[in-house]
Every structure is written in structure tokens, then in C-alpha cells.
Amino acid sequence: MALFPLTSNFEGDFVLQLVPVDTEHTMDEVAAAAAVHSVGRRVRDRPGHILRVRRHGSTELLPRNLKVAEAGFKPTETVDIIWQAA
Amino acid sequence: MAVLNRMDWYDLARSTNWTPKYVTEDELFPPKLSGEFGLPLAAWENYDEPYKQTYPEYVKVQREKDAGAYSVKAALERSRIFENADPGWKSVMKAHYGAIARGEYAAASAEARMMRFSKAPGMRNMSTLGCMDEIRHGQMQLYFPHEHVAKDRQIDWAFKAYDTNEWAMIAARHFFDDIMMTRDAISVSIMLTFSFETGFTNMQFLGLAADAAEAGDHTFANLISSIQTDESRHAQIGGPALKVLIENGKKEEAQKRVDIAVWGAWKLFSVLTGPIMDYYTPLEHRKQSFKEFMEEWIVAQFERALTDMGLDLPWYWDIFLKDIGQTHHGMHLGSYFWRPTLWWNPAAGVTPDERAWLEEKYPGWNDTWGQCWDVFIDNVVDGNMAKTYPETLPYVCNMCQLPILGVPGKGWDVKDYPLEYNGRLYHFGSEVDRWVFQQEPERYAGHLSIVDRFLAGMIQPMDLGGALQYMGLAPGEIGDDAHNYAWAEVYRALRETRKAG
16 A cells, blocks of 8 residues: 555546555546546536546556556556546 | 947957957856857857947937836826726736746846857847846836735735746746756857747737737836837847857757757747737737737747748747647646636636637637536536636646646547656656757756655645645735636526526
């Protein structure tokens, strides 16, 4: 358990934001932590969608239950948070 | 005694250069300060300034300029222009004074470096006058706002902004430290005068002078027009230096300096001037969009100046041309959303009429930036104000120190340009910002952005309160909406109409 800084690039938003997460967080929890700073502030919620995480610029979504500690991120690395139809 | 005409003696006097006998040339002109271009003193004697002025002429003209600006101020002191001005206009003044006034003294120091260390006699003469120009600009832009300090605490930022860690000031200092405080005399002439002052100060000062006159603030209009007349003279210091470099086979070095400085200047203006022109200035007073202004004053100006000089357009020109229609919308949305971290009160500028203007000037605005503003506006109308403020930091670029942003909404296109250097992960807002870093990594690698400082525990407590304290923003100074959200009433009314219908 350790605090870990990531950079969120949230689909539909205009700016990268610092998002502190925990190394034990899953990708779903990372997406939820990032959503706090975008959804309902500058990005509308999308009912019927879930949020997925991928490495910045990658097309491959990371497994939802993958933990931050297992993902091999560098501190402050940018991740894309993407809407996916549920 | 008969006095010779200036042109009968100027060139001779200017080129009467000392030939050092007791010290070496490198001791007299240390390469680090004079410029390590390996050109002999004689090469620099060919430097030919296009605007020639003698010291007595300078003093006479400057005295007249000062008399004009100060007398307008004195005459209008009781006019209550400030008290009656649109809040958006007051914000323009506050942003301008804070970002510029103290930087003028820094610029005086940079001019003084050219004055002492340039090997070009003509440049030493021009920058002697330029140095005095910058001192005058510093004095005026501190004296003029002073009368408003008692009326509005944010005006104090004209005096203190430069000494704070407010994020926009970190960005401004990073840029000016790079192009004028830590460069040799010749590089200063290229990066400060040619690259920054030729186009960008023209835009800030001429554009704002026009806006000020429209807003009825003739004191401010006269002040900055007066300043601009100096800028247009000393901005010409760099051109002849570029010519000497190119003639002596140093085009590549010259081009790189131009490319670095023009990009940095652009980024700074995208946050300082873009929001002012397209959002703060009341709709009825807008003459041109920021993009139109950029195209006329910067793009056309540089394309001509660079071609005339024998230089190329910067390699990133296509990126730049695309950016001038985009970046400042994000800079406005960002600075507005993080408004408690500003020393002025930003005007939102997003009423339906203003949005129609934005859509006309920037087709697609409503489907992109407008989408973010729609959510924001709903929150204001619903009274859900907590959601209109941030709870984290935007990630900022390790070069321009400004938020890393792009196009939101339906045209979503936001990119990070990362780089790992000596085990540290750096983030950049564009390919160009990263390229600048890569040209001389050791020059920039040690700097900590506001986010780096936060992560290093230098900002305590690690929340908005701690951040505001770190930035020097006291209660009564922190920014909020310029019009106290009165602009949202029209949206409230529209919603009521829809409900009734």
C-alpha cells in the first residue's frame, strides 16, 4: 500500500490532471479516481458506459482488476481513461 | 558652435571601437556573456542598426512621451474610470500589470548585458537606449496602477506577482529567465528583441491599447501606446545581429535561438493574451479574434521578417498555425476553472451571444470547448458550485510550465509528450516543448514545475489552501468570476422558458 501519482487523460476533457492513487488500486478504481476530477465538472456522465484504463496512446485496454503495482507504471505516467459501452 | 548633423558623425562615432591592449579580447568580452560564436570583433563592426538615435535625441523624445502619458493620467485621475469599468476590463489590467511590470526591470538587466558585453558597437548604443526604455516601462507600469491599490487588493499583484510562486508567474519567469536572464548578449538580442518583442509585444501593447480605448480607459491606452513606441525601436536590435551571424556562416545557431524563443513566447501569449481578447473583452468592443490578431501580427510579421533575413520558418510552423486556433481556448478554460489560483477575476465570456461569436470565429467551438462549458454552466445554474472548482492540479508542461491540454468534447485530442531523462519522467505539452528541452537538457532538467513541487512535498498542506498559500494568494486576492456569475442568469431564464414550454 503506497500512494502513487498518475496523470489522467480523461476522454472528453481538455487537460491532463494529477490523480493520486494507491498501488493496490485496480484499474477500475484508478478510472473512478480520475472520474472525480472530470465527470460532472467538465465532462458529462455517460449512462450505460463504464470507464477503462489504457496506457497513454495505446489502443489496448488494461484488465479491469489489474493492480497499479502490477501495471509497471512510472510515477506520474499518463493513462487514458476511456468510456466503454457496458 | 555649429553642430554637425547626426548622420555626419554617427557611423564614425559608433564604430570607434576600443582595441584592448592590457587585457585579452576574451577578458574584455567573456564569451559566455558576449556570445560564443567565434566571430572576430571586426565582424561585429558590420552590425548596422536600422533605427539610429543619439542620446540627446533620445532624451528629448522620451521626455515628450512621458509628459504625454503622465498628463493624461493626471487629467483623468478623478474620472472614476476604474470604479465604473467593466469587471472584465479590470481583470485585463490586473493580469497585464502583474505579468509585465516587474519583468520590465528584468528586461532592463538583459538590455544592460547587451550594452556592456555585445561586441557590436551599434548594438551597445541601441541597447543603452533600450535599457533606459525598460526602466521607464517598469517605473510607469508600477506608478500607474498604484493609485488603485487602495481600491482593490488584487492590484497589489502589479508589485508582487514577480516574487511569488503563482503558477502563471512561474511560467512567465521560466520563459524570461530562459530567453533574457541567462543568455549571452547576442542570444538576448535574437531571443528577446527579435523573437519576442518584434511580434508579441506589438500584439500585447497595440491590441490592448485598442481594447483600452474601446473600454474608455484612456490612461491605460496612452500608457501602453507610449511603451510600444519604445518597443518598436529597441525590438530592432536583434535583426542586424542575425544578419551578421548569417553572413558569417552561423545560420543554424541563429535559427535555433529564434525557434526556441518564438515558441515560448507563443505559449505565454496563449495564456496571457488569448483569454483577454476572446473572452474578457466585452463582445461589443472586440475588433478581431485572437486568432485573427495572431495571423495578422505574428504569422504575417514573422513570415516576412524571417524570409527577409534569410532564415527559415521554424520547423514547427504547421503545428503553430494549428495551435493558434486551439490552445488559448484551453488556457482560458483552465485558468478559469482553477480561478482561485489567479490574482485577477477572469470573465467567463460564454453567454449565448458570446458563444455564437466564438462559433463564428472558431467553427466547431460548441462541439469541443463548448461541451466542457455546458457542464460547467449547468452546475452554476443548479447552484452546484462545489463542482465548478477543481480538487486536484492540472498537469503542467516541464518546458512552458502551463497546463498540458488539447481539444475536448467531440473532437477529443489531448496528448502528453513524455521524455525520460536521467531517470526522471518529464511531461511536455507539445512536440515543440519537448524539442526545446532536448536541445539543451541540462539547462532545464533541474527545474521543478508546480506539480513537481507539490509531489516533492514543498506545498503544505497538500490541498487548495496549501497551494494558495504557496502561491502567495491571500484572502481578498484570490480570483473568482469577474461578474459574480451574473452571466449565468440568461441560461437560468432559458431553462425556465424550456420548462414552461
